[in-house]
Amino acid sequence: MGLSSVVTVGLSALRYKLLALELGSEGIGLLGLFATVLALGVTLFGVGVGSSGVRQVAASQGDEGEFGAATRAALLRGSWLLGLIAVAVGLLLLPVLRGTLFLDVPAPLTVCLIIAVAASVVSAGQVGLLNGLGRLPEIAKANSFGALIGTALTLGLLTIAPQWALGAAFTAAPLAVLGLTTGYTWKLRVRRAFAWAELWGAFRPMLLFGLAFSVSILMSNLVQVLVRILVKQELNLKNVGYFQAAWTIASVYLGFVITAMSAEYYPRISAIAHNALELNRQVNVQMRLVLLIATPIILLLMFLAPVIMAILYAPEFGRAAELLRWQLLGDIIKIASWPIGFLLLAREAKKAFFLTELVWNVSFLALALTLLGPLGLKGLGLAYGISYALYFASVVWFSKRLTGYMMESRILVFVALALGLGVGVEIVSNNDVIADNLIWKMLFILLSVFLGVFVLGWHKFRKHIVV
Structure with a gap:
């Protein structure tokens, strides 16, 4: 897939x-x-x-x-x-x-x-x-x-x-x-x-539950339009282009991961949605798997942000590299939230699903309004990450109420460490001497892989993956 x-x-x-x-x-x-x-x-x-x-x-x-x-x-x-x-x-x-x-x-x-x-x-x-x-x-x-x-x-x-x-x-x-x-x-x-x-x-039931998808998508589309209008008013049309470029790159990358895994994961947990204990276990397994795969790639993309923007668009789009890095940092939280969000879909929790989507869209729009003026495009990156932190908290809360879901402590530790590494990449990327050093880049990537294997316990959860 x-x-x-x-x-x-x-x-x-x-x-x-x-x-x-x-x-x-x-x-x-x-x-x-x-x-x-x-x-x-x-x-x-x-x-x-x-x-x-x-x-x-x-x-x-x-x-x-x-x-x-x-x-x-x-x-x-x-x-x-x-x-x-x-x-x-x-x-x-x-x-x-x-x-x-x-x-x-x-x-x-x-x-x-x-x-x-x-x-x-x-x-x-x-x-x-x-x-x-x-x-x-x-x-x-x-x-x-x-x-x-x-x-x-x-x-x-x-x-x-x-x-x-x-x-x-x-x-x-x-x-x-x-x-x-x-x-x-x-x-x-x-x-x-x-x-x-x-x-x-x-x-x-398909029609009623599908309406929750449609309304959420329409709401997200409306927020995206409003944010672009806001960027044009506060900054200029050129910055709208930078925002669009960064958003597209981050979305396409995540699209590969989510499309591939949801095609197998979503039907699998839907078939066992009545079994809360097994459902919760499968959610934790999927979180470990997707974090282990996605985090090193996210950190690599953060390092290569200026190069990627220049290749896919034009050299002037390198100005959007900082925005892309902050978005990718928020994507670590998004990736962690994704398997739990599918739990709500598997349990057919229409109201909970809609409310969690509402949390993200409202918080992103409100934070964009607040941070764009003083921080520029960087403010949109911060708004993106904070919004996904709030979304993450909301899906965990609703899942706990629905199925008694408890996230494994090792997953929380890994997410915290991955975010710390991401902030480190942002700091290093703003230092011209260190940013041009390939050894530093490889060190961060290898460190993320090591932390993933050590914290998430590859040897422990590999045997539990259902194929």
């Missing part, structure tokens, strides 16, 4: 790069607008059913009777229904879209956007079914080959019809993923008739 994410992101970057060379900044700006509306449309019309469906399918795996069959059928048919609703509403709003957001944009491109939204909504439900059943190879193949097909079509059209290449850039991959996941799920379809009441009884 991690390699699949790398392939998908790499091919996406290739599409953007070649489109930028051919269509210029205006073409990329239009593509960015399409991508933003696409993400918003999938959130609104998908209502989180793909994510909530993973939990329902995984929990029903042991039930070979009516409930298990109805759950699978409801997820697949419900996703297709949501996709059809997206097409119908999109076509009804087509004149509005063309008259506001996509003024002077050819109608076929706007129709392509509607098709891409519907395809993404349907394929999300089908991926949810595959994920809940543990069919990870099929998901990885669908994502990778979908991105490959989308990139090939985009590049093929780029030389003969650049305008259609722009449409293919955001439509071809979702359609390819839809075709592949439809093929993978065809043999899993339940070939029998269900009464409407049966399907609704299985689909309703």
